[in-house]
Amino acid sequence: MFSRDIGIDLGTANVLIYVKGRGIVLNEPSVVAIDTNTGRALAVGEEARQMVGRTPGNIVAIRPLKDGVIADFDITEAMLKHFLNKINVKGFLAKPRILICTPTNITSVEKKAIKEAAEKSGGKQIFLEEEPKVAAIGAGMDIFQPSGNMVVDIGGGTTDVAVLSMGDIVTASSIKLAGDKFDQEITDYIKKKYKLLIGERTAEQLKINVATVFPGSRYEEMDIRGRDMVSGLPKTVTINSTEIQEALEESVAYIVQAAKSVLERTPPELSADIIDRGVILTGGGALLHGIEQLFSEELMVPVMVAEEPMSCVAKGTGLMLEHMDKIARKKLG
Structure with a gap:
């Protein structure tokens, strides 16, 4: 090779x-x-x-x-x-x-x-x-066993939810709502509440430094600059965690709902495994403050964020390639 x-x-x-x-x-x-x-x-x-x-x-x-x-x-x-x-x-x-x-x-x-x-x-x-x-493999799950594993991969454009067993997807759902939509929600919220136009990067900084999705779990403030829609001039306002939580509430609830619907369609034996093992969050969206508490409370199962959630998929591709080689070698052998 x-x-x-x-x-x-x-x-x-x-x-x-x-x-x-x-x-x-x-x-x-x-x-x-x-x-x-x-x-x-x-x-x-x-x-x-x-x-x-x-x-x-x-x-x-x-x-x-x-x-x-x-x-x-x-x-x-x-x-x-x-x-x-x-x-x-x-x-x-x-x-x-x-x-x-x-x-x-x-x-x-x-x-x-x-x-x-x-x-x-x-x-x-x-x-x-x-x-x-691939995200599940990259997060360290052994999906080739006959037991249920659940992963929620919140990327930039899509969130993928899946229950895996025996190396394959048993039930899954993919929604076109993830990190980019969070940025958009933050931008819209500030435009509506403060009549202030902000750029993509400012929205992203707010998401990283101030945001939380679990009520009352964080309180940070940040000064942001943008363009006042009324005067057309630059203006500074202070935004806090509670406001961002409000801005993201609907989108995050939608992702939780997608995870719930996947769980509801999962065979009971595998559901039992998920109650034991919990759910793993991967992708950039897994870094959102308070997301594991929110998921855990809503799904009533343990929820963990993977180590280095942003690189799970890339790591998983590497492990997947090795797995393909093993299978190829077995076939040749």
């Missing part, structure tokens, strides 16, 4: 790449800066993210993935090519085998688009695997 195996967590918000034997070698925002006059990509990843909301009119920062699927094919391909060149896996004998993660309910057309983009970026064989399955 000389070809380098690569696992890609192709996320709406971030792309992480795992290379066999080297671990996670790249973690960058899924953003491409395009010059609208020439159509050329000027920057990709972190460099492009720095430009969001700060560029002249002819430069736009585009996120080519929406809700976990490809919204702009050519730009996704350009972004993948750029990242794969950056980690320099090419000049190493064969073309790499690539394992890419997708949300659970994407269509065959969407799957085909992801496969094609990866092939054009230089992959030899492309495998697609469902995100919650």
